[in-house]
Amino acid sequence: MQVATGKSVLNGIAIGKIKVYTPPKVTISEDLIEDIETELKRFDAAREKAITQQNALYEKAVIDAGEDSAEVFSVHAMMLEDDDLIDATKEIIKNQKHNAEYATKIAFNNQAKVFAEMDDPYMKERSADIYDIEQAVLNVLFGIDPESMQGKEPAILVANDLTPSETVRLDKSLLLGIITRQGSLNSHTAILARSMGIPALVQCGEVQSKWDGKTAIIDGYNSCVYIDPTEDLMASLKAKQDNEKKQKALLQELKGQSNTTIDGKTIKVYANIGGPSDIGLVQQNDAGGVGLFRSEFVYLNAKDYPSEDEQFNAYRLAVEALAPKQVIIRTCDIGADKQVGYMGMHKEDNPAMGCRAIRLCLTRRDFFKTQLRALLRAASYGNLGIMFPMIISTRELHECKELLAECTKELNARGITVGNYSIGVMIETPAAVMIADELAEECDFFSIGTNDLTQYTLAIDRQNASLDPFLDTHHPAVLREIQMTIDAGHRHGTWVGICGELGADLSLTETFLRMGVDELSVNPVSVLPLRKTIRGINLKKEK
Numbered sequence: 001m002q003v004a005t006g007k008s009v010l011n012g013i014a015i016g017k018i019k020v021y022t023p024p025k026v027t028i029s030e031d032l033i034e035d036i037e038t039e040l041k042r043f044d045a046a047r048e049k050a051i052t053q054q055n056a057l058y059e060k061a062v063i064d065a066g067e068d069s070a071e072v073f074s075v076h077a078m079m080l081e082d083d084d085l086i087d088a089t090k091e092i093i094k095n096q097k098h099n100a101e102y103a104t105k106i107a108f109n110n111q112a113k114v115f116a117e118m119d120d121p122y123m124k125e126r127s128a129d130i131y132d133i134e135q136a137v138l139n140v141l142f143g144i145d146p147e148s149m150q151g152k153e154p155a156i157l158v159a160n161d162l163t164p165s166e167t168v169r170l171d172k173s174l175l176l177g178i179i180t181r182q183g184s185l186n187s188h189t190a191i192l193a194r195s196m197g198i199p200a201l202v203q204c205g206e207v208q209s210k211w212d213g214k215t216a217i218i219d220g221y222n223s224c225v226y227i228d229p230t231e232d233l234m235a236s237l238k239a240k241q242d243n244e245k246k247q248k249a250l251l252q253e254l255k256g257q258s259n260t261t262i263d264g265k266t267i268k269v270y271a272n273i274g275g276p277s278d279i280g281l282v283q284q285n286d287a288g289g290v291g292l293f294r295s296e297f298v299y300l301n302a303k304d305y306p307s308e309d310e311q312f313n314a315y316r317l318a319v320e321a322l323a324p325k326q327v328i329i330r331t332c333d334i335g336a337d338k339q340v341g342y343m344g345m346h347k348e349d350n351p352a353m354g355c356r357a358i359r360l361c362l363t364r365r366d367f368f369k370t371q372l373r374a375l376l377r378a379a380s381y382g383n384l385g386i387m388f389p390m391i392i393s394t395r396e397l398h399e400c401k402e403l404l405a406e407c408t409k410e411l412n413a414r415g416i417t418v419g420n421y422s423i424g425v426m427i428e429t430p431a432a433v434m435i436a437d438e439l440a441e442e443c444d445f446f447s448i449g450t451n452d453l454t455q456y457t458l459a460i461d462r463q464n465a466s467l468d469p470f471l472d473t474h475h476p477a478v479l480r481e482i483q484m485t486i487d488a489g490h491r492h493g494t495w496v497g498i499c500g501e502l503g504a505d506l507s508l509t510e511t512f513l514r515m516g517v518d519e520l521s522v523n524p525v526s527v528l529p530l531r532k533t534i535r536g537i538n539l540k541k542e543k
Contacts, residue, residue, distance in 0.1 A: 002227040006179065006204030008220040009190045013241035014177030014199040015234070018227075019155035020212035021162075026142050028105055032097045039093045043100040046140040051080045053136060054165070061168045062277045071274065071300055072164050076133050078303070085111055101141050108134035128187070132163040156216055158207055162189050172196060177218040179225055181207040185468070197525070201225055251528040255286040259531050261513065262538040268519035269527055269534070270326070272499055276317040281524035286531075289326035289383070291447060291521020292499040293318060295371065296333045304342050305367065311374035316381050323382030328424060328447065328521075330387045331400075332371055333357040353456075357390035362399055372407045380419035387424040387447060392431040394438050401442070426499075428452035433481045436488035446489045447521065450500025454478050473502060479511070486516050497521055509533045 033039055054077040061070030079085070085107065092103035112130035139146055146169055154174045159166075161182040167189045178193055183202035193200040199220045217226045217237050226233060260266040270291030271282045275298065282290060298306050298314050319327045334343065334356065361368035375386050388400050401423065408418050425432070425439050428449035432439065440446065450473075454460075457477050460467050482498070489496040497519030502508055504522040509530065512520065522530055 001229055001233070002206075003224055004179075004204050004206035004227065005224045006201035007185055008223040009178075009185060009193050009200035009202060010198065010220050012197070012199035012218075012220040013237050013244060014156055014218040014220075015238060015241060016176040016216070017153070017155050018158050018179075018211045018214050018216050019151045019153075020209050021157055021159040022209070024142075024144055026101075026138070026144070028101045029099060030102060031099075033093075033099050034097075036094055036097065039098075039100045039103070040090060042141065043089060043093065043104065043137075046100065046104075046137045047080055047086070049140045050133065050136040051077050053140075054080065054133070057165055057168050070168075071297055072129070073168070074300055076129060076136070076165070079129060079133050080137075081303075101138060104134060104137050104141065108137070125187075128163070132165055135163065136165060156218060158211055160207070164189055167193065172198070177201075179204050179207060179216075179218065181205060195523075251532060254528050254531050254535075257531065257535070259288070259534045261534060262536070263540040265513065265539055267513065267517065267534065268497070269530055270328070270497070270499075270519060270521040271524040271527060272521050273318075273524070276314050276321075278524065279318055279321050282322060285524040285527040287325075287524060287527045289328070290318065290322065291328050291497055291519060292387075293327060293329040294333070295329050295331060299332060299334055299343075302342075305370070308370050308374045308377075311371055312377045315375055315378035315384075319378050319382035319384050326383040326385055326422075328385035328387050328445075329375060329378075330389050330426065331358070331375075332361055332368070333389045334360055358388050358396055358400070359390065362396065365403065369403060369407055369410075372404055373411060376404070376407055376411055376418045376421070377416060379421040380417060384419070384421040385424055385445065386421055387426055387445075389426040389449070390428060390452075391425045391439065392429050392435075394435065394442060397425060397439060397442050427485050428500075429456050430481065433485055436485050437491065440489045440492035440494040443494060445494055446485055446496045447499045447519075448482055448485055448496065450478065450482070450498060450502040453481060453500065454502075457481060473505070474508065482512070482517075483515050490516060495519065504530060506530065506533045510537050510539075513537060513539060 058073035089107040112127040115127035156177040158179045178200035270289045271287035272292040422444035424445040495518040499521040503520040504526040
């Protein structure tokens with residue numbers, strides 16, 4: 001038996017035969033061409049087909065993993081329409097007289113290297129996206145079918161690395177688990193695997209091609225894989241896997257039950273979603289409402305600024321479909337790790353602390369008011385909460401409320417009646433924590449964004465995987481900030497929730513309940529496990 005270690009993407013057990021994926025070998029000719037027009041047409045046709053494929057992958061990923069995880073494919077489609085990238089490729093064909101395959105390889109590689117050499121970790125990771133779309137175009141040019149990588153039998157797929165496109169194309173019914181030599185816990189592929197509930201190991205340096213066909217067990221709990229496991233180990237981990245399946249089945253029995261502790265405290269358990277297409281997940285997992293609707297995906301999915309009507313239709317669909325449950329929509333949080341080409345945003349040395357979220361909205365008020373009008377129109381169709389991100393001052397909150405008042409007057413002048421809605425603030429900076437009393441006087445609810453709050457409190461870029469050893473998500477400073485926010489909110493009659501990753505951290509659930517948190521908003525698939533944990537807690541019992 002061989003034991004290999006890596007980093008676990010998902011706690012879980014996968015048992016089965018290994019299928020080692022080796023990318024098809026192709027040779028790109030460097031011979032000069034005579035028919036330039038034909039090669040230009042080949043490149044254009046391949047690029048257009050690749051865009052169609054990326055859009056199809058987006059639709060598949062929305063179903064398999066949710067809109068949030070699927071967004072990378074919309075970004076890929078936009079990248080394939082980048083004028084600089086297109087021009088660079090065509091220049092090589094026209095001026096250097098190389099074929100479409102060679103020109104694609106050189107132009108896309110050059111662009112990827114530019115990203116890879118940037119200091120900003122987020123921009124560095126974009127190089128992987130360039131290589132992904134490069135491969136998509138080359139596959140079309142060479143006539144390679146990427147669907148053929150998996151084989152016909154259920155298996156644990158082993159590869160040097162997998163692009164997001166390759167991951168989404170995989171047939172889930174045949175995919176038992178994933179092991180890669182490279183990759184990171186924050187890569188798009190890891191996020192997709194996690195969202196799809198597939199046990200996976202990344203950074204497993206001992207990956208070998210001779211594993212092909214061998215029986216293996218991925219032990220996500222211990223971040224390792226056993227090759228040719230012993231009979232005793234197989235029996236032990238098979239029993240653990242069977243128990244996992246039983247626990248998942250038992251969770252279904254919690255549908256319709258309350259989120260009430262043994263001693264009678266009930267809190268709200270909501271879901272975080274990326275758009276209207278995730279409404280089904282909210283309903284399937286019996287969430288009490290939506291604690292975070294990430295409205296920026298309305299912008300990321302568009303080729304130009306979405307109109308008021310386009311936004312209204314998206315917001316109304318969610319609010320109306322889930323009524324009378326509350327749907328909290330966060331206003332546009334573009335910037336930092338989410339960039340949109342048509343917005344023409346300036347490059348920033350430190351985008352996480354730059355012109356993002358409410359700062360962008362308050363400096364582009366016409367753009368912001370379009371969204372606010374759409375939200376106000378949707379308020380008539382259900383229980384809407386409007387939440388402002390990255391607020392660090394009461395002045396900003398006052399400006400947002402003034403704009404809401406302006407938009408209400410504009411809609412009334414058009415004969416449109418605005419329904420009732422609540423106003424909330426995301427608490428995601430130490431500054432917001434320190435003035436939480438003042439903010440609570442001006443709004444109906446707080447939602448603590450623990451991802452950014454942790455990043456800014458610990459001065460650790462959460463996009464930088466190399467800093468993982470220094471990142472303590474349970475840091476006492478972060479937990480104290482959460483307690484301070486809850487206390488401040490309650491002093492002013494403002495309810496307080498958590499919508500960041502820590503909300504789904506079951507090791508902290510009792511801690512949050514003892515702090516007095518009113519709501520936890522999590523990935524839809526985490527709703528029932530969280531409910532089970534809550535129902536097993538007795539707050540009157542001493543810790």
